[in-house]
Amino acid sequence: MGHTSRRKFIQQGSLGAAGYLLASGMMRQAAAAIPSVPSSMPAILGAAPRWHAGSWVKWPMWKQGEDERLLLDSVRSGVWSRAKLVDQFEAKWAEAVGAKRCLTVVNGTNALITALNRLGIDAGDEVITTPYTFIASVQAILANNAMPVFADVDPATYQMDPASVERKITPRTKAILVVHILGLPADMDAIMAIANKHKLIVLEDACQAHLAEYGGKRIGSIGKAGCFSFQNSKNLPIGEGGAIVSNDDAFIDSCFAAHNLGFAYGTSTGAVAGDSFMKASKVRLTEYQAAIGLAQLERLNAQTDTRHQNAVYLSSMLKDIPGVKPIRLYDKVNRGAWHLYSFRYDPTAFRNLPRARFIEALRKEGLNCSGGYKVMHTQEFMRDALQSRVYKAFYNKQETDFAKYKERNACPQNEALCNSAVWITQNTLLGSRQDMEGIAESIRNIQRHADKI
Numbered sequence: 001m002g003h004t005s006r007r008k009f010i011q012q013g014s015l016g017a018a019g020y021l022l023a024s025g026m027m028r029q030a031a032a033a034i035p036s037v038p039s040s041m042p043a044i045l046g047a048a049p050r051w052h053a054g055s056w057v058k059w060p061m062w063k064q065g066e067d068e069r070l071l072l073d074s075v076r077s078g079v080w081s082r083a084k085l086v087d088q089f090e091a092k093w094a095e096a097v098g099a100k101r102c103l104t105v106v107n108g109t110n111a112l113i114t115a116l117n118r119l120g121i122d123a124g125d126e127v128i129t130t131p132y133t134f135i136a137s138v139q140a141i142l143a144n145n146a147m148p149v150f151a152d153v154d155p156a157t158y159q160m161d162p163a164s165v166e167r168k169i170t171p172r173t174k175a176i177l178v179v180h181i182l183g184l185p186a187d188m189d190a191i192m193a194i195a196n197k198h199k200l201i202v203l204e205d206a207c208q209a210h211l212a213e214y215g216g217k218r219i220g221s222i223g224k225a226g227c228f229s230f231q232n233s234k235n236l237p238i239g240e241g242g243a244i245v246s247n248d249d250a251f252i253d254s255c256f257a258a259h260n261l262g263f264a265y266g267t268s269t270g271a272v273a274g275d276s277f278m279k280a281s282k283v284r285l286t287e288y289q290a291a292i293g294l295a296q297l298e299r300l301n302a303q304t305d306t307r308h309q310n311a312v313y314l315s316s317m318l319k320d321i322p323g324v325k326p327i328r329l330y331d332k333v334n335r336g337a338w339h340l341y342s343f344r345y346d347p348t349a350f351r352n353l354p355r356a357r358f359i360e361a362l363r364k365e366g367l368n369c370s371g372g373y374k375v376m377h378t379q380e381f382m383r384d385a386l387q388s389r390v391y392k393a394f395y396n397k398q399e400t401d402f403a404k405y406k407e408r409n410a411c412p413q414n415e416a417l418c419n420s421a422v423w424i425t426q427n428t429l430l431g432s433r434q435d436m437e438g439i440a441e442s443i444r445n446i447q448r449h450a451d452k453i
């Protein structure tokens with residue numbers, strides 16, 4: 001980058017992001033993201049790409065020295081099974097989310113499996129969830145031998161549509177598994193009202209929604225319990241890891257026993273001859289994972305602010321491009337976690353350029369993007385579950401007939417969304433304000449030259 005553009009970048013600032021980038025040593029990466037040769041031609045037609053692989057903040061982020069102190073101490077101590085650092089991480093995560101208690105587990109999938117299990121979800125129950133989610137949300141319901149029932153989505157917000165949720169309630173419905181997809185809060189007021197009216201449990205799948213806020217509350221602290229993932233791509237990455245948060249002591253104590261072979265909360269996790277009181281698995285986090293988590297947690301709040309500010313800025317530009325509909329937030333959302341940024345793409349505004357080709361063109365610009373989720377309830381894993389012995393025993397012929405299941409769970413809005421969404425990865429939102437302008441400019445260039453692509 002030349003002196004002029006560097007000065008311009010510093011002068012313009014980036015909604016607080018530049019200060020953060022400077023402070024965190026990410027300036028070099030962000031600076032490299034600014035195009036040195038502005039081009040009005042898309043890269044797919046031969047122009048130089050706007051960004052290259054090193055332009056973006058590397059994810060997961062790791063700061064030598066600073067991040068390594070706790071990790072090295074923990075590895076050198078030889079105390080690797082859960083102990084003080086896991087306790088410390090749990091206390092900090094509960095505080096960060098605004099919940100009374102937190103229990104860590106090996107990943108988000110097992111956080112959901114354990115939480116559903118301890119909430120009493122079992123064979124013969126129905127759990128309403130969204131089809132627009134990562135498969136783990138659904139596998140967690142199946143792992144408890146319950147029936148996933150899909151409510152359709154609101155195409156503007158991508159979140160589960162409360163009206164559709166209410167239509168799917170039957171006498172067998174026990175819980176709503178609300179997923180804050182892409183890290184953006186679902187319509188929690190409406191969902192909680194439906195749950196209260198029908199006496200249903202609400203479990204929040206907040207696996208993508210670290211520190212997102214709705215109505216002044218942190219996501220994960222609104223329902224009966226919330227589950228988080230700390231998998232490598234997540235906004236708080238540990239590689240693998242998960243957590244359950246709740247204000248209910250008895251529930252978290254019960255989750256603790258479930259994650260530790262049925263040994264009661266407060267008992268030593270290294271016990272070989274304790275008294276176990278329940279059938280349970282063992283899905284404990286390690287000390288060195290907690291050490292990584294504690295280092296990542298230090299910067300999560302500032303990064304969340306940066307992502308939110310950049311996402312809002314990006315949407316303010318994309319909304320003016322015909323055929324591009326940025327994802328909408330509910331009015332009560334104070335802050336999104338923006339695990340992914342997304343907009344819906346309408347090929348008719350791009351000379352019928354197919355979405356896959358549009359994404360290819362954006363990737364050629366150097367942007368990390370994809371088409372997101374595929375329709376899920378028609379996949380083979382569902383047939384596998386419905387044909388299993390336990391499903392045959394607890395559900396009737398109609399319920400376990402895969403063709404009928406697919407029909408009952410068809411969600412047309414979700415299907416349209418799966419065919420029209422474009423996702424951009426969260427580390428993109430840690431770029432500069434100029435990067436956001438570059439994304440809008442790239443899309444406009446692709447549109448202008450769509451007939452040649």
Ligand SMILES: Cc1ncc(COP(=O)(O)O)c(C=O)c1O
Nearest residue numbers: 107108109134136137207229231
């Ligand atoms: C919405 C959602 N639910 C559940 C999970 C499962 O988390 P994990 O990958 O940590 O098992 C993920 C993450 O991958 C997710 O995105």
